[in-house]
Amino acid sequence: MTNLCGVDVSKAWLDVWIETAGHRRFANSAGGVAELGTYCRAHDVELVVMEASGGIERAAFLGLWQAGQPCALANARSVRQFAQAMGYLEKTDRIDAMMIARFAQAKRMVATPPPSADQQQLTALATRLRQVTGDLGVQKQRLHSAREPAMRDSLRQAIAFFTAQADDLAARIAALIGQDPLWEALDRSFRQIKGVADRTIAYLLAELPEIGTLSNRAVTKLVGLAPLAHDSGQHRGRRSIRGGRAGLRSILFLVADIARRFDQSLTDFRQRLLAKGLSKMEVRIALARKLLVRLNAKARDTRAALTTNP
Known part of the structure; x- marks a missing residue:
């Protein structure tokens, strides 16, 4: 059983929960982060987990990594749903820190290395x-x-x-x-798809650094373009999308609509879906998903080529 530390981050405080030590609070400052690192080492913490909270967690996350303490980021909505499932309908900083630690334990989370x-x-x-x-x-x-x-x-x-x-x-x-040799190679590769230009590439590299390292299913789910099942017994519900990286998804909607004007296969794909009776929104999602799959394939090939011929 991994010794975990859950951290609920706010602008002023870092509320901490370790199962063997309970709750403690540190200031959300450079000094507080240093104290938290010392506290974790004293309790043999193997992994610190905090929620992705719109950026206010970034300083603590990077500071702990720089101090040699492995950290991971958890999805805030998933943690809240876990807490409710465990019967914690109330919400306090102490409870949130405890639920983050227990969610990470149940999910068997691993360290998320910081970006370069x-x-x-x-x-x-x-x-x-x-x-x-x-x-x-x-x-x-x-x-x-x-x-x-x-x-x-x-x-x-x-x-x-x-x-x-x-x-x-x-x-x-x-x-x-x-x-960057990899980014430059990806830039050239992505531009082979007409309609994909400077800003789209910038957002792809910034918001989806995993592109080319994941399966098509995994990358579309990560962005929020994978159809999710809603089945129960003999009932087969309508597939839908949710979650994911909404900003990037909105860009892919726009770019896919531009790209299909230059690519007959995308135009034909769109017409087939419309002929089947799919709604315009469903067609937009399918087009964006197909574009993302193509981009992921190009990124995978580019990464492989660089590995083979560095």
């Missing part, structure tokens, strides 16, 4: 590019409906600012990709 410095930088740049692109879209919508000259001038200035930022971020991402 370059991967962290790429993810940060891609995240910021997505934010700036969203801001740019909002400003353009406002300009479309604005009538007052002063307001339109202000919006044009904002659009120019966000456009410059987006261009700068895209250039920095391209330079970063060009410095």
Whole structure:
């Protein structure tokens, strides 16, 4: 039985649970993380598990790894569902830490190595590019409906600012990709699919670093494009998708619709699905899934080629 430490992370605190020691609280700061590392070593903790909490867990996660303490990230919704299944309907920081530890034990979780410095930088740049692109879209919508000259001038200035930022971020991402042999090779491989361009590749490499290392089934499930069964007894429910990496999935929806205009096989695939009576949303999902499978296959071949001919 692995000696685990569950950590519930908030902006101010790290609430900790070890079965043999109970609950303890540390500050969510560099000093607090160092104290937590010492505490874990004193209790022979083999693995620290915390929830992925929108980024506030990142400093503690990386800090513990740097101190030599293996860590893993758990899905917050899965932990909450586990807690409810165990009869814990109430929610406190102490209970959350305890449930994270027990969930990790039941699931037999293993360490999740931290991303490299370059991967962290790429993810940060891609995240910021997505934010700036969203801001740019909002400003353009406002300009479309604005009538007052002063307001339109202000919006044009904002659009120019966000456009410059987006261009700068895209250039920095391209330079970063060009410095890594694997990323550069994946970039060339992905571009063989017409419709897949700079930003799609940036988001793929930033948000799906596992691409090419997983089976097609596993990668589509990871992104949230795998049809999930809803069967019971003789009943066969309608398949649906849920979970996964929603931001990347939304991009694949758009890119798949563009790619099928250049690829007759995708167009024919779409027409066959429509002829079978599938809804437009079901067809969109199927197209995005097929595109992801093709990208995964190209990434797998690229990785194999680099391994064979480094």
